[in-house]
Amino acid sequence: MKGSYLIGRLLSAIPTILLVTFFVFIAIHLVPGDIVDIIQGTQNFLTPQQMEDLYRQYSLDKPVPIQYMIWLGNVLKLDMGISMRSGQSVAQLLVEKIPVTFQLSIMALGLSLLIGIPLGITSAIKRNSPLDHSVRFFGLVGLSAPSFWVGALLIVWVSSTVQNFTIFGYVPFHHNPVQNLQVMFLPSITLGLMIAAQILRMARTSMLDVMSQEYIKVAKAKGAKNRKVIFHHALRNALIPVTTTAGIQLGFLFGGTIITESMFALPGMGRMLLQAVNERDYPLVQGVVLFIAVVIVLLNIAVDILYTFIDPRIELS
Amino acid sequence: MSNRKAFRRGFRRFAKNPLQLGSLIIFAFVVMVVIMPHVFAAYDPLKMDYTALMKGPSVQHWFGTDQFGRDILSRTAYGAQNTMKIAVLSIMMATGIGTVFGVVSGYFGKWVDQIIMRVIDSFFAFPSIILALFIIAMFGASMTNLIIAIGVVYVPIFARTIRGSTIALRESLFVKASRALGKSHLKIMITDILPNISSIVIVTFTTNLSTALLTEAGLGFLGLGVPPPHPTLGSMVGQGNNYLLSAPWMALFPGLVIAVIVLSINIIGDGLRDVLDPRVGK
Numbered sequence: 250m251k252g253s254y255l256i257g258r259l260l261s262a263i264p265t266i267l268l269v270t271f272f273v274f275i276a277i278h279l280v281p282g283d284i285v286d287i288i289q290g291t292q293n294f295l296t297p298q299q300m301e302d303l304y305r306q307y308s309l310d311k312p313v314p315i316q317y318m319i320w321l322g323n324v325l326k327l328d329m330g331i332s333m334r335s336g337q338s339v340a341q342l343l344v345e346k347i348p349v350t351f352q353l354s355i356m357a358l359g360l361s362l363l364i365g366i367p368l369g370i371t372s373a374i375k376r377n378s379p380l381d382h383s384v385r386f387f388g389l390v391g392l393s394a395p396s397f398w399v400g401a402l403l404i405v406w407v408s409s410t411v412q413n414f415t416i417f418g419y420v421p422f423h424h425n426p427v428q429n430l431q432v433m434f435l436p437s438i439t440l441g442l443m444i445a446a447q448i449l450r451m452a453r454t455s456m457l458d459v460m461s462q463e464y465i466k467v468a469k470a471k472g473a474k475n476r477k478v479i480f481h482h483a484l485r486n487a488l489i490p491v492t493t494t495a496g497i498q499l500g501f502l503f504g505g506t507i508i509t510e511s512m513f514a515l516p517g518m519g520r521m522l523l524q525a526v527n528e529r530d531y532p533l534v535q536g537v538v539l540f541i542a543v544v545i546v547l548l549n550i551a552v553d554i555l556y557t558f559i560d561p562r563i564e565l566s
Numbered sequence: 567m568s569n570r571k572a573f574r575r576g577f578r579r580f581a582k583n584p585l586q587l588g589s590l591i592i593f594a595f596v597v598m599v600v601i602m603p604h605v606f607a608a609y610d611p612l613k614m615d616y617t618a619l620m621k622g623p624s625v626q627h628w629f630g631t632d633q634f635g636r637d638i639l640s641r642t643a644y645g646a647q648n649t650m651k652i653a654v655l656s657i658m659m660a661t662g663i664g665t666v667f668g669v670v671s672g673y674f675g676k677w678v679d680q681i682i683m684r685v686i687d688s689f690f691a692f693p694s695i696i697l698a699l700f701i702i703a704m705f706g707a708s709m710t711n712l713i714i715a716i717g718v719v720y721v722p723i724f725a726r727t728i729r730g731s732t733i734a735l736r737e738s739l740f741v742k743a744s745r746a747l748g749k750s751h752l753k754i755m756i757t758d759i760l761p762n763i764s765s766i767v768i769v770t771f772t773t774n775l776s777t778a779l780l781t782e783a784g785l786g787f788l789g790l791g792v793p794p795p796h797p798t799l800g801s802m803v804g805q806g807n808n809y810l811l812s813a814p815w816m817a818l819f820p821g822l823v824i825a826v827i828v829l830s831i832n833i834i835g836d837g838l839r840d841v842l843d844p845r846v847g848k
Binding site: 392 | 585684685692693694695700701704780783787788804807817818821824825828831833836
């Protein structure tokens with residue numbers, strides 16, 4: 250039952266992924282100027298023959314749909330091509346950059362769940378108290394403050410108050426865990442604050458919703474302790490919509506990493522994508538886009554399956 | 567007449583909350599700045615002054631000056647104008663196109679719905695800022711292209727929301743009655759469906775206006791906004807970011823203005839939803 254559902258979902262995701270990569274392929278090729286123009290622009294001594302060779306080397310002499318088919322065929326053979334700019338293989342570059350973005354996303358999501366769920370739930374339990382009002386206002390501010398401004402504030406504030414805190418200078422976790430966590434901390438807050446605000450609002454609304462349900466009243470009428478009602482009966486049900494929100498946020502997270510990584514000079518995928526688009530590095534852009542599309546689609550499926558564990562009433566269909 | 571009464575009653579309910587009233591006043595002020603920035607800007611936003619480079623906030627320059635000695639308050643006023651213009655026009659574009667797609671998709675259902683929703687879903691699978699980044703890279707950075715890019719990004723959100731409401735209406739009695747009376751599909755969509763989804767369109771408009779502002783600001787921050795020297799709030803933060811430790815006011819003031827504008831829109835949006843959306847109610 251679950252197996253066939255999974256296969257069906259995965260199959261239905263394929264057209265979406267193809268459509269996305271095709272759109273992007275067309276889009277990036279419509280951008281005026283290509284890699285050969287860029288090489289020509291910086292070095293300016295290519296003969297017409299050399300330019301033609303370059304075009305052929307990058308298969309830019311063929312029509313765009315054919316180029317797409319060639320690219321797709323190679324991807325199916327697990328060959329994502331070579332970055333036009335650096336000459337490294339796209340797969341190699343992805344493997345290098347993904348850990349940074351992955352760590353950033355996980356830390357941001359973790360922080361936002363850690364902030365958002367307890368605040369949202371407490372706010373709902375103590376409805377209309379001063380605490381509720383301030384938490385709700387905090388939620389609105391979190392939704393409204395642009396992440397790069399929050400990042401700027403954090404940088405200014407931390408650099409002027411905390412001694413010996415490393416803000417810039419990424420090192421991989423296995424080289425220096427302390428410095429790694431220090432460097433990743435501010436970016437994670439920057440990226441996570443807006444998601445925390447969304448999760449907080451969703452947790453509050455859905456907790457209020459659940460608390461007004463009949464079965465909660467019944468549980469209370471039966472004389473169950475308040476604490477037990479909240480943790481045993483309400484919380485689990487209230488967390489279902491929160492999972493959806495968190496799932497939707499994961500896509501947003503990838504968009505957010507572009508800004509956060511640029512701001513904190515982290516060598517991740519988002520910054521690489523921005524650079525690749527600016528440099529018209531087609532294979533690299535395609536590789537990153539394919540990766541993001543696949544991850545988002547898989548995450549959506551994972552979220553759907555996660556529901557069935559949280560809420561056995563939901564059936565996969 | 568009764569419309570006016572309902573409006574007044576709604577407004578009174580809206581204004582009862584001091585936070586909402588305050589946001590409305592702030593937003594009205596922002597609108598004034600956007601309409602006539604020259605009244606609020608003491609200096610020419612593009613004029614460089616080499617005698618006052620990167621000066622901190624002072625009586626002459628409330629928000630300080632930037633690396634070319636330009637007055638940040640004046641640039642913020644004109645930047646707010648550009649940013650708001652882009653956000654409002656792009657969301658208007660998204661509202662128009664999204665409403666058409668949503669109503670058509672929801673009203674006809676079947677294969678029309680299938681095709682439209684499949685394309686919309688594939689757009690949805692993508693972080694909006696990445697999509698906008700591609701469109702800007704494709705056509706180059708200019709105000710018109712920014713409006714188109716952000717507008718396109720928000721079409722799916724409107725289409726989806728409005729499709730949902732249209733489906734609910736399609737099965738209602740008065741629509742069936744109109745069909746039985748021989749009204750054309752087009753006429754039903756315009757005279758029966760549209761007026762009944764208008765409050766949902768308004769709520770979706772306000773809630774997405776604030777995120778469109780943030781998208782514009784984000785693109786500006788990444789250097790993909792309106793080309794320099796013309797300011798937008800996002801690009802000012804982006805440029806100021808390079809001088810964060812020596813001249814923090816360059817980034818922090820324009821960023822604060824973005825946050826305040828977006829916050830006021832969000833609060834107004836929440837309030838509007840309470841007043842307009844019958845499903846939320848009390």
